[in-house]
Amino acid sequence: MSTSADDQGRAPPAHPRTAREADVSSERGAVPDSANPDVVLVGGGIMSATLAALIGVVAPQWSVTVFESGADVAGESSGPWNNAGTGHAALCELNYTPAGPDGRVDPAKAVTINEQFQVSRQFWSHLVREGMTGSPKSFVTPVPHLSFVTGEDGRAYMRARHEALGAQPLFEGLEYTEDAAQLAEWLPLMMAGRDPRQTVAATRSTAGTDVNFGALTRLMLSDAEGRGVPVHCNQRVQHLERDTDGRWIVTVRDTVTGERRTVRTRFVFVGAGGGALPLLQRAGIPEIAGFGGFPVSGRFLRTTSPELVSSHQAKVYGQAAVGAPPMSLPHLDLRLIDGDHSLMFGPYAGFSPKFLKAGSLFDLPRSVRPDNLGSMLGVARTELALTRYLIRELMQSGSDRHQTLTHFVPD
Ligand SMILES: Cc1cc2nc3c(=O)[nH]c(=O)nc-3n(C[C@H](O)[C@H](O)[C@H](O)COP(=O)(O)OP(=O)(O)OC[C@H]3O[C@@H](n4cnc5c(N)ncnc54)[C@H](O)[C@@H]3O)c2cc1C
Structure with a gap:
């Protein structure tokens, strides 16, 4: 899902923002590196990595933050052994x-x-x-x-x-x-x-x-990090909610400490692979009605x-x-x-009733x-x-x- 808080086509504020402008509310205090980004990319697979690279080319002034629920990026479908390349x-x-x-x-x-x-x-x-990616041979x-x-x-x-x-x-x-x-x-x-x-x-x-999508994901995300895009692992996006001003309130849970924080953003891209359906259902957007998973x-x-x-x-x-x-x-x-x-x-x-390799046996029944x-x-x-x-x-x-x-x- 990609959606904009500003449908009038107005240009976004320039990056970087000042700490004053940031309106992050966090249960563990301010999180300056991902505070109030223009774009939140949910998931660290080939889709989010590609969008991070594209934004770096066409809108380098936008601030972007990536949240990945796994301990590392490219661990699900984009991992080299999880597709045929x-x-x-x-x-x-x-x-x-x-x-x-x-x-x-x-x-x-x-x-x-x-x-x-x-x-x-x-x-x-x-x-x-x-x-931005080193040698294509990799x-x-x-x-x-x-x-x-x-x-x-x-x-x-x-x-x-x-x-x-x-x-x-x-x-x-x-x-x-x-x-x-x-x-x-x-x-x-x-x-x-x-x-x-x-x-x-x-x-x-x-x-x-033969394409190694895992390697490509890592290269693009590593380049994005070099441009100041924080890529947070062990951070599961639990909820997306639209605020009255049109921005998205993104609730993120640290899968190691269990701590929660919220980030506000203008655009959310759900590149969560098998995690997309439950997240979009919880977000309650009308477009997800009728979609289901197959085991x-x-x-x-x-x-x-x-x-x-x-x-x-x-x-x-x-x-x-x-x-x-x-x-x-x-x-x-x-x-x-x-x-x-x-x-x-x-x-x-x-x-498999799991929607992700690291998913739950209840993914299907809950959906x-x-x-x-x-x-x-x-x-x-x-x-x-x-x-x-x-x-x-x-x-x-x-x-x-x-x-x-x-x-x-x-x-
Ligand atoms: C068996 C198989 C073979 C395939 N073969 C090919 C092929 O030969 N060629 C080809 O082009 N394509 C192939 N594909 C398709 C391709 O692998 C996928 O389309 C692609 O990898 C999907 O990328 P993605 O970024 O959308 O998802 P993923 O790579 O699954 O990434 C999603 C990421 O989001 C994370 N995530 C999930 N939920 C959350 C959450 N709530 N918060 C934070 N993070 C979250 C996950 O941990 C994961 O890292 C194949 C797929 C399969 C299953």
């Missing part, structure tokens, strides 16, 4: 290019996603040029992106997709093959031991990337075996099972984290309200295929999971 540019994710009833593929969605990724890259380039690495399918239907779809995307300037150089020998060169790990009679097809783009998590297998890693130097996305949500596309990813190379395979859906009960039950009713898929996933045994992996790595 795909720089989503629609080069390999088949959910952006579904086939129409006539089998044709509309490239529009993929083009939009790719354009958005190019904007991110331009922004990161700017940060690098301005010395957070983004070129890694080929491939899509891989099996069977006649898969091959027909892949041809149609390649035809549609290949004509787009942003996808120039996208290669296509259904030749097993070529695929064995591109994907030695995935082709070894595969039935030679199996129909296979793939596209490859060498423009793909699904994503789990991955991981290996650092040099033998396996050396024979899979790519990110490869397959097709989702029928009824599976787009985020469940199976993928086998090369990851480059802090100089170490490893492979991740997943996601497997898991059940159920009269205003979202209907939409939550509605998902179960209208998305029957999704519900069935999730139940199937949750019932999977270890050997079922292994079976899923063997579609990618037969040997």
Whole structure:
């Protein structure tokens, strides 16, 4: 949520403010470094870090404060092992290019996603040029992106997709093959031991990337700190309330000492990931009515075996099972984290009522309200295929999971 106390477009007061102007009320006295900032960023993940960097570029006179409930930043979804690190540019994710009833593929969605990724890259380039993030090698690495399918239907779809995307300037150089020998060169790990009679097809783009969102978060927040942005860890934002003058009163609790304080601000950005829903519900803003959580998590297998890693130097996305949500596309990813190379395979859906890794088992039950009960039950009713898929996933045994992996790595 981002909201302004001043809808008239008036310029904010210049930073830094004087101690006199600050109107912090704190149970433990004045907190000069985060007193009365123009902007409060809730959460220390990639979203808050990006906004801190953007504000540093376009409104450097604004004072900004970050509150993170964990002991460190980038500990939740943005942590490198809590996501697959795909720089989503629609080069390999088949959910952006579904086939129409006539089998044709509309490239529009993929083009939009790719354009958005190019904007991110331009922004990161700017940060690098301005010395705000150090070397790009510490957070983004070129890694080929491939899509891989099996069977006649898969091959027909892949041809149609390649035809549609290949004509787009942003996808120039996208290669296509259904030749097993070529695929064995591109994907030695995935082709070894595969039935030679199996129909296979793939596209490859060498423009793909692996992004370490955790490292990028740290770099951007560390740069922000250097510009005087306090990043407070172990500080949980408990409540947001709009004051009569339009400002937000932000109640923060120190998770170590239990002390509470309040900060007043003109803008609040809730970059709290899984913590956003409960916080926005407590804030009572009307826009949150109807939103609910789903008790699904994503789990991955991981290996650092040099033998396996050396024979899979790519990110490869397959097709989702029928009824599976787009985020469940199976993928086998090369990851480059802090100089170490490893492979991740997943996601497997898991059940978790926690909204954050460091969350509570009561997150889901506490989030159920009269205003979202209907939409939550509605998902179960209208998305029957999704519900069935999730139940199937949750019932999977270890050997079922292994079976899923063997579609990618037969040997
Ligand atoms: C399994 C999985 C795989 C993914 N793979 C990819 C991928 O390959 N490519 C890609 O681009 N994206 C991927 N994503 C998505 C991406 O990881 C997330 O969209 C992104 O990291 C979200 O960033 P965020 O800053 O919104 O949230 P987070 O990184 O979760 O940060 C939120 C922060 O807010 C803090 N917080 C929560 N509540 C409070 C509170 N009340 N007060 C103070 N702090 C609070 C949390 O502790 C946390 O540090 C994946 C996600 C998942 C789950």
